[in-house]
Amino acid sequence: MTKSNLPSEELRSYCLSLVEIKALRIFNVIECRSFLFLPVFMTVSDEIAVFTCLNEQELAEVEKIIRRKLKLIRQVSKEELFDLIDYVYSKLGLKLETAKTEKPQISHPVIPELLASKEGELLKNLLEYQVSNSISDLYFVPLKSGVEVSIKTAMNTTSKSTELLSEEAYSKILNILKVLSNLNFATSAPYLEGSFRLTLFGNQYSFRVSIVSTLHGKTTTIRQLSRSEMLDLTELTPIKSQIGILLELLKQPGKLKFIAGPMGSGKTTLLYAVLKQFAKTNFVITIEDPPEIDLEEICQIPVRKDFDYACALKAVLRHNPDHIALGELRDSQTLKTAEQACALGHSILATIHAGDLVAFRTRIEALSGNWDLLKPNITCVVFTRLYPKICQKCRIVDLKNSELENKTLFTSPGCERCSFTGVVGKILIFEIYSGGSSFQLEGLSFKEQCASLARKGLIRIA
Numbered sequence: 001m002t003k004s005n006l007p008s009e010e011l012r013s014y015c016l017s018l019v020e021i022k023a024l025r026i027f028n029v030i031e032c033r034s035f036l037f038l039p040v041f042m043t044v045s046d047e048i049a050v051f052t053c054l055n056e057q058e059l060a061e062v063e064k065i066i067r068r069k070l071k072l073i074r075q076v077s078k079e080e081l082f083d084l085i086d087y088v089y090s091k092l093g094l095k096l097e098t099a100k101t102e103k104p105q106i107s108h109p110v111i112p113e114l115l116a117s118k119e120g121e122l123l124k125n126l127l128e129y130q131v132s133n134s135i136s137d138l139y140f141v142p143l144k145s146g147v148e149v150s151i152k153t154a155m156n157t158t159s160k161s162t163e164l165l166s167e168e169a170y171s172k173i174l175n176i177l178k179v180l181s182n183l184n185f186a187t188s189a190p191y192l193e194g195s196f197r198l199t200l201f202g203n204q205y206s207f208r209v210s211i212v213s214t215l216h217g218k219t220t221t222i223r224q225l226s227r228s229e230m231l232d233l234t235e236l237t238p239i240k241s242q243i244g245i246l247l248e249l250l251k252q253p254g255k256l257k258f259i260a261g262p263m264g265s266g267k268t269t270l271l272y273a274v275l276k277q278f279a280k281t282n283f284v285i286t287i288e289d290p291p292e293i294d295l296e297e298i299c300q301i302p303v304r305k306d307f308d309y310a311c312a313l314k315a316v317l318r319h320n321p322d323h324i325a326l327g328e329l330r331d332s333q334t335l336k337t338a339e340q341a342c343a344l345g346h347s348i349l350a351t352i353h354a355g356d357l358v359a360f361r362t363r364i365e366a367l368s369g370n371w372d373l374l375k376p377n378i379t380c381v382v383f384t385r386l387y388p389k390i391c392q393k394c395r396i397v398d399l400k401n402s403e404l405e406n407k408t409l410f411t412s413p414g415c416e417r418c419s420f421t422g423v424v425g426k427i428l429i430f431e432i433y434s435g436g437s438s439f440q441l442e443g444l445s446f447k448e449q450c451a452s453l454a455r456k457g458l459i460r461i462a
């Protein structure tokens with residue numbers, strides 16, 4: 001790759017002298033950074049003249065994705081390119097704003113076109129199926145003979161497609177996903193992670209994408225993230241008495257509060273729902289890796305390689321927020337900083353990987369080493385669980401079990417609404433322990449909550 005010899009200022013003014021608003025308007029900054037080029041002007045043959053750090057071959061790959069002809073007019077280094085993109089767009093940003101009134105600017109001009117392709121349609125159909133059936137994960141697994149598409153159902157079982165996807169179609173879907181998630185598709189990195197938002201059925205949904213190289217190609221997981229408007233505590237948990245206890249403990253000033261649970265138990269969902277509630281009257285800052293849901297009312301800080309949890313936490317203390325939330329507590333330095341922050345009267349909420357009190361203590365001891373010193377600083381620990389929700393359309397009284405338990409219990413044979421699985425969506429419940437000399441259960445235990453939910457016909461007792 002040839003590195004430009006021009007000093008930055010000179011390169012900037014040279015680039016600026018060539019740039020036409022018309023070309024800039026075709027892409028936004030995020031797209032330029034993801035495609036690794038800067039559109040400069042339109043040639044007479046309607047090609048987009050670009051500054052880029054890609055070579056001709058890589059540029060040809062980009063052309064296929066954006067379905068536009070590109071003309072390399074200047075090769076620059078990646079650092080120079082990013083500098084130029086920021087410089088040119090900020091310099092001409094004002095003109096772009098005014099240009100809006102003449103012609104509406106489309107934020108992602110390439111995406112609707114991509115989704116209109118055959119593979120784009122297929123991906124959209126799969127995502128629509130995923131959101132309408134509350135499916136958490138959608139997988140693409142490359143096998144020797146083709147690519148298998150499968151889903152993780154609400155019952156945590158995997159259901160596989162009967163037909164395999166061709167490698168060619170899958171490679172196109174991968175490219176679309178990379179564009180949607182602003183991932184660098186020219187990279188040969190063995191692991192890529194990103195997220196995107198898409199409007200389906202008139203609502204906006206968020207997805208997280210993870211792509212990993214395997215023996216037979218790249219395997220992809222698309223996880224559906226909870227939507228901001230779904231983060232209503234009363235919607236998430238049908239046991240209202242628990243909500244009052246939870247909020248009362250979590251909103252106490254100072255000290256550490258934990259939301260704990262195994263992987264996929266709804267810790268982050270509960271954390272977000274609580275923060276959303278707090279943000280109505282309080283200043284809330286979160287530090288996350290990365291923020292899973294974009295919440296307008298909350299100030300969310302993503303951690304980076306050079307700005308980790310501990311660094312970010314130190315920095316936000318100066319802002320004096322009412323509540324600071326940590327996406328996940330997983331290193332001793334962060335725990336130490338959090339302890340110091342609590343000593344200064346700050347309220348810290350953190351999620352942590354631990355299924356019960358014993359596991360929680362083990363985790364904390366592994367991080368801090370001194371349980372007795374830390375314990376007085378913990379206001380509460382909340383454990384979360386997710387249960388598949390019985391399909392309300394096909395549910396029936398479970399005569400066999402009802403006789404056994406001498407109570408009305410329900411089951412669901414399956415219908416079209418629940419894709420014959422008998423369940424639709426999930427119910428989040430939590431068990432709350434307040435801190436002090438020993439941890440004390442506040443409110444109902446998981447067992448009591450499950451029994452109550454089963455009697456209401458919301459979940460099944462296994």
Ligand SMILES: [Zn+2]
Binds near residue numbers: 393419422
């Ligand atoms: Zn059903």
